[in-house]
Amino acid sequence: MDRRTLLTAASCTAACSALAPLGNAHAQITDLNDAINKAGRQRMLSQRVGKAWLALAHKADTPTARQVMEQSIALFERQLVELKAYAPSPTIRETYTKLETAWAAHKTTLAAATSSTDNASAMLQADAKVLALAHLGTTQYEAASGKPVGHLVNIAGRQRMLSQRMAKFYLAAMLPVDASTATTEIAKARSEFIAATELLRNAPQATNRIRQELQLADGQWVFFDAALQRMQGGGNVNRQVAEVYVASENLLSSMDRVTGMYAALAA
Secondary structure: HHHHHHHHHHHHHHHHOOOOOOOOOOOOOOHHHHHHHHHHHHHHHHHHHHHHHHHHHHOOOOHHHHHHHHHHHHHHHHHHHHHHHHHHHHHHHHHHHHHHHHHHHHHHHHHOOOOHHHHHHHHHHHHHHHHHHHHHHHHHHHHHHOHHHHHHHHHHHHHHHHHHHHHHHHHHHHOOHHHHHOOOHHHHHHHHHHHHHHHHHHOOOOHHHHHHHHHHHHHHHHHHHHHHHHOOOOHHHHHHHHHHHHHHHHHHHHHHEEEEEEEOOOO
């Protein structure tokens, strides 16, 4: 299969699945593993909405960008209500109260025009605050669990976020908005993603099914990583942006399945 065929297939996959629910996103929280999964998904959504916003700024060939942004906003808000209500301690509840405030501010930046570089910078600053609080909530839920499986759910869920974070910074750099910072953040996230994949693969709790799904994710990672490497290579910017966007969506789908499998394991 040549590269053009791969791109066509990947684009179809993203277009057909972009609006499909992620994991058990629409079910109520059932246990602490599920809470960690959803708390971690909030981290990912904070980066995914930013990626979609930047795709719109590029006016690239990413027809699902607006739908992805709208879907991600709705899912974030639904899960925020669930996670705050399920909080097993006042400390965790307070984190989600703070997250509500940061998210409200971030929604203002997402509503701003995508044609302004200043708006892009403001959006990136706002999403960093949301990500920090979403990460804090995830680690607090993991601590409430106190189980090794809870840690693995957190790590697997963080892979989803890293896939979107790398794509987001790639799109920012190509605008360009603070390209030097974006390059540094991509390199950091790339190293973290590779190390975490090996941790998940070699964990004693990893089932054959989990390892098989991680192998599928490896294939998506190769394509995504190759797209990221073309940032310094010149060429058609809109096409490069579209390739990174699509590849990040496909990698996200794989890692969401892995996270769900870990969350389904007995604590």
